[in-house]
Amino acid sequence: MSGTRPCRRVVLAAGAAGFAGGAVALTAGCSKYGDEGADPAPPPKSQPTSAAPSESDGKKQPPPKGDELARTSDIPVGGGKIFKDEKVVVTQPEKGDFKAFSAVCTHSGCLVGEVAGGTINCPCHGSKYNVADASVAGGPAPRPLPPQNITVTGNSITLA
Numbered sequence: 001m002s003g004t005r006p007c008r009r010v011v012l013a014a015g016a017a018g019f020a021g022g023a024v025a026l027t028a029g030c031s032k033y034g035d036e037g038a039d040p041a042p043p044p045k046s047q048p049t050s051a052a053p054s055e056s057d058g059k060k061q062p063p064p065k066g067d068e069l070a071r072t073s074d075i076p077v078g079g080g081k082i083f084k085d086e087k088v089v090v091t092q093p094e095k096g097d098f099k100a101f102s103a104v105c106t107h108s109g110c111l112v113g114e115v116a117g118g119t120i121n122c123p124c125h126g127s128k129y130n131v132a133d134a135s136v137a138g139g140p141a142p143r144p145l146p147p148q149n150i151t152v153t154g155n156s157i158t159l160a
């Protein structure tokens with residue numbers, strides 16, 4: 001080092017990176033040695049730590065697994081309901097028997113559009129899937145809709 005002594009803040013703060021409490025104490029020590037008038041470093045601000053999905057950015061996020069997808073009463077017997085955000089279709093082929101499948105058509109990837117007449121129907125090219133097992137009932141779809149895991153607890157259906 002040449003004749004000037006490095007500011008303690010520079011030397012010690014580098015060693016204390018990541019230790020915010022230590023950085024504050026060291027800053028005060030530096031201003032003691034003739035740095036009056038210089039603004040001490042502001043106290044570290046806490047960073048927002050929320051990584052939870054938010055609708056404030058305009059994108060609707062699917063609920064995390066474990067959140068309620070639907071009430072059992074939302075799903076008609078012999079039919080089903082499509083959850084576009086989750087890309088899931090839930091059916092109830094028989095009373096109290098709930099199934100869930102991907103809502104992405106196996107033909108070219110459109111989202112299925114309705115559940116009617118005992119089938120899950122794709123609006124793009126007319127594929128149809130049976131509500132009981134999502135097997136292909138018609139159209140160009142090459143294979144069934146893949147099953148999805150759900151949990152039915154009381155009257156609540158959740159993605160598993």
Ligand code: FES
Binds near residue numbers: 124127141
């Ligand atoms: S994408 Fe569904 S029938 Fe073609």
